[in-house]
Amino acid sequence: MIETETRRSSALPAVAAGITMVLWASAFIAIRSVGAHYSPGPLALGRLATGSVALTAVALTRPRSIPRGRPLLLVVAYGVLWFGIYTTLVNAAEHHLDAGTTALVVNVGPILIAVLAGIYLKEGFPRGLIAGLAIAFCGVATIAVATSTGRRDVTGVLLALGAAALYAVGVLLQKQALRTVDPFTATWLGCLAGTAICLPWAGTLIHEVAAAPAPATLGIVYLGLFPTAIAFMTWAYALRRMSAGRLSSSSYLVPAIAVLLSWALLGEVPTGLALIGGAVCLLGVAVTRLPPGFFTRLKRPG
16 A cells, blocks of 8 residues: 555656646647737736736635745746746747747757756766756757758847746756745746736737737637646646756657647648657657666676
C-alpha cells in the first residue's frame, strides 16, 4: 500500500508537467489566430487578466495565507519578469520572426536554466541532463528549419533572446519562492503581478476588443484560462517537486506537441523533417530522465 502511494506521488509531478506542456503547445495555435487582431501588449494583458480573474475566483473560495518579506518579493519579481514582460516579448517577437525561428531562439531558455540552476541552486550538471538538452535543442532546430518561412530580423531575434533570458531568471526566482509558498498562491500572485505590469496597455486593449471578431477575443479567454491559469499552476506544482533544470527540459516537448496539434486541429500536415525534429525532441527529453549514474554504468566493462 505504501509502495503504491509512493509511486503515485512520484508520478504526479510528471503528469502535471505533461499537462503544462500540452497546454503551452496549444497556446501557439491560439496566438496564431489572435495575433492578427491584437497587438503584443494588449494580448498579454488580456491573457493575464483573464487568468488573474479565474485564479482569484478560486482563491476566494477559502482563506489563504499571503506570503510576506522575501518570499513575496520573489513571487512578484518572477510574476513581473515571466508572466508580464516575457509574454509581451514573445508576442512582439512573433511579429518579426516566423514561428519556427521564435521557438528556436526562445528555447535557449532551458539551457540557461540548467546552467543557472546548476550554479546558483546547486543542482549540479548531471550528464544525462546536459546530453538530453543538447539532443532536444537539435530537435527544435530541425523543426525550426522545417517550419521556417524566412521571416526574421535582428529586432525579432533580440526580443526572443530577451524572452529566453527572462524565462530562465523567472524559473529560478519561482523555484526559490516555492520553498515556502504553495504552488497555487505562487501562481495566483505571480499572475496578478504580471497583469499589473501590463496595465499601461488597458486603453489599447479596450479599443482592440471593440474591433476584433468574437473568435479572436475567445482565443484570449482560452489563453488566460488554460495555457496561463491551469498550465502555470501545474508547472508550479511540478517545479516544487523537481529540479529546475530537469523540469525545464520538458519545455522541449512543446514544439513537438505543437506540430502534432497543428496537424490534428488545423489540418496542417507536417513535413517529414518536422516529424524527425519532433522525434529528436522526445529523445532528448527522455535522455534527461535517465537515472543518475547511467552513463557511468555504460562505461564499466561487462
